[in-house]
Amino acid sequence: IGEERGEGDRVAEGVLCVKVMTDEQVEALRRQIAVYATICEQLVEMHRAFAADQDSLAGLKLGSGYCESMVASGGHKMIPRQRWCPTTKQLQMLENIFDQGNGTPSKQKIKEITLELSLHGHISEMNVYNWFQNRRARSKRKQTAPSNIEYEVDTDCESPNFKMFKSDELHHEDQLVGT
């Protein structure tokens, strides 16, 4: 669905200029997502069974820590980053708070938020403050922004449907386009 979308909507800046998808396209996307969801489930299932097997007959442990190590084996240096990287969870929470309106959180409020978010990853009050500043500024700019594409799409972030590995962490509402 690569989109040759550019053709149709360049017509006039002011005029409606909507990005449209046909029903088929939307359906296609939905299906694709569904397929992936299914595949993931199956793979996990499969892997689990496999792991069990493995366990019972070789006594190798590997099982759970395995995934972890695999990821870690990516090799890269573990030099921590200089810039704050919000975790998915943190983003969710921030986004939530932001959506509740209430403009700039007060100093006090920021402290609270920071405290709470710190349970889900390294974070400082400054980070929270900056985040809100940016979030607001960018969402505002987006309003001003006219018709066309990609105007600083400031995401509300949402984690994928991925509870299998961290169900304790994700309690998101799974949203696929509300239509």
Next chain:
Amino acid sequence: IGEERGEGDRVAEGVLCVKVMTDEQVEALRRQIAVYATICEQLVEMHRAFAADQDSLAGLKLGSGYCESMVASGGHKMIPRQRWCPTTKQLQMLENIFDQGNGTPSKQKIKEITLELSLHGHISEMNVYNWFQNRRARSKRKQTAPSNIEYEVDTDCESPNFKMFKSDELHHEDQLVGT
């Protein structure tokens, strides 16, 4: 988000009858699918490693063909993110403006430029804005580091790609636009 067009009202028309999605929504879908693709890849990876192990000690197969087909069935080709592709003409004009010095055109100026450039192809203010940001940043960087460079030290915190098993540590790779 900029919902000037009521999501579903248009249907009565019978003609038009298009499914309208905001850019944000489309992006959201795209990313969501991408996340699944990623997850699937990793699961397959994982499973494969596992299977290899298994193989060497139990001789079971299942390993390769299985996953392959499953994943393949998903289509797996990601919808490419549409990104602005400046026309030659536009580039010329931008380059010209840039060469006149005058730093960042900012706001009003950007509007004008955008308007003008839109005569030569699909473009938005954000594109113009980004272009100037990048242009400046890069020309500066070139000066600063004409000799041997050493940056690009990728850190652990957001590996270029994914790290699925630690949602607590996932960074901004899996963000999704919501609603």
Next chain:
DNA sequence: AATATATGAATGAACG
């Protein structure tokens, strides 16, 4: 095809 480079875009932080 696989890899390298160029460049559009995203975003945390800082500035005035």
Next chain:
DNA sequence: CGTTCATTCATATATT
């Protein structure tokens, strides 16, 4: 707060 910078991600294009 609005704007700008710095750095990084992602993808289109070029190169081998």
